[in-house]
Amino acid sequence: MSKFEPSQLPNLAGQVAIVTGGHSGLFVLLPILQNMLTKSSGPGTTTELLRHGATVYIASRSRDKGEAAIKLLKLEQPTADVHLLICDLGDLESVKSAAAEFIQQEHRLHILVNNAGVMCTPYSETKQGFETQFQTNYLSHYLLTRQLLPILMSTAETSPKGMVRIVNVSSDGHAKLAPKEGILFVDKCRAKDVSTWTRYGMSKLANILHTKELARRYGASGVIAVCLHPGTVKTNLSQGPRNSTPLYRLIQPLVELGAPGPERGAWPLLWCAASSTLTVEDNGSYFLPIGKKTPASKSGEDKVLAGRLWDWTEKELANAGV
Ligand SMILES: NC(=O)c1ccc[n+]([C@@H]2O[C@H](COP(=O)([O-])OP(=O)(O)OC[C@H]3O[C@@H](n4cnc5c(N)ncnc54)[C@H](OP(=O)(O)O)[C@@H]3O)[C@@H](O)[C@H]2O)c1
Structure with missing residues (x-):
């Protein structure tokens, strides 16, 4: 499927x-305005989903960046049905509120793209005390997905097969970087x-294990x-x-x-x-x-590990009070 456009x-x-993270990046038709926003793969996704007629909620931690992106998107596509959802993945309460706000606004959800992320940041902890990369890249997306699963499943009941999807953006770093x-x-x-x-590799491996366990647990619901x-x-x-x-600056x-x-x-x-x-x-x-279907790493294909991560995640979220 390499010829996709x-x-x-x-x-x-x-x-x-x-x-998530759908607010920033390049806007092909607006080169002069590109510099107003930072680069990321989120907006490319947002732009194309809108161009094809979808209603899109940009989940962003920043109202300013989100509103600026919507302004630009509307310049290119004045009738675009695009909205902002404030969602700070560094704060589990914010993630829960974002899901609740979305459910208040909409009765259906067809596509959830868990895209936002950070990579190889210096060690830090989130509001709830989790390691930042693990929470931003995986744990908060797990929570967002959990909160939205009922609406995804009810949407799948009345949609053509294969339409309702959760897309977790991982990395080949899951194989090269995660611990053995x-x-x-x-x-x-x-x-x-x-x-x-x-730590980055581990968070991206968690994205894969999450996906595979979701498929095992919810495969019958029609949500992919x-x-x-x-x-x-x-980016x-x-x-x-x-x-x-520091070495990364040289090899970048x-x-x-x-x-x-x-x-x-x-595009992928x-x-x-x-x-x-x-x-x-x-x-x-x-x-x-x-679109090249590929086995993940040995750990990524480990069903026992996926089940263990799911149970551990539920326990950690319960301990955090969410
Ligand atoms: N670029 C690559 O080569 C590459 C390779 C493999 C995998 N990936 C994966 O692709 C995904 C997208 O990355 P990208 O390359 O587009 O990176 P990026 O340009 O750095 O964009 C990351 C996005 O995540 C958002 N974000 C970060 N922390 C957040 C938080 N606490 N709450 C809410 N949003 C937050 C950022 O928002 P702010 O503007 O507010 O910071 C930004 O919109 C990531 O999951 C990454 O791991 C990328």
Whole structure:
């Protein structure tokens, strides 16, 4: 499926989507305004979903950035049905409120893209005391998904097969960087003794295990869960390793050699979110760009580990009072 382009997506009118981190990035038709916003693969996804007629909720921690993005999107697409959902993945209460607000506004949800993330940031903890990468990339997306599963499932009941999807944006770093045990089940995932790269790999492995366990537990509901590595894309994600790892500043040009910018970098996400060539048979799958179904790492395919992570996550969320 390597020949995919967004023009191949079906008409998405009537479908409702949430994209976390969907507020910033390149707007192809508005080059002069590009510099007003930071780069990320979220907006490429948002823009194309809107162009194909979907209603899109941008889940962002920043009202200013979210509103600025909506203004720009409306310049390109004046009738775009685009909304802002304040959702700080560094605060579990904010995630819960975002889900509750969405459910108040809408009766259906067809596409949930768990895209926002941080990479290899210096060690820090969130409001609830979890390691920041693990909560931002995985735990908060687990919670957001859990809160939205009832609306996803009821939407699936009245939608064509394969239409209702959860897309978890992982990384091939799950295989290269996670520890050999897979997940280090330490209190609040405060794995201080390992490198920030290992913590990133672990959070991205958790995205994959989450996807596969979702597919096992909710496969019969008609909701599809898939995950992907979007490829190397030139975005703001590199700020993390640039801040934590001085050597990264030297090798960054090599790492990003030939990599696309965020707008094209969003295509693999779009394929997972809305392509009609992805079907119920793909539930639980991991994809490389674009739409290449691939086994995840040994840990990523470990069913026991996936079940253990699910139970551990539920316990940690309960301890955190959410
Ligand atoms: N770029 C790559 O080469 C690459 C490769 C493999 C996987 N990925 C994955 O692709 C996804 C998107 O990354 P990207 O490359 O687009 O990175 P990016 O440009 O840094 O964008 C990340 C997005 O996440 C948001 N975010 C960060 N912390 C947040 C928080 N606490 N609450 C809410 N939103 C938060 C950011 O919002 P702010 O503007 O508020 O910071 C931004 O919109 C990530 O999951 C990443 O792991 C990317």
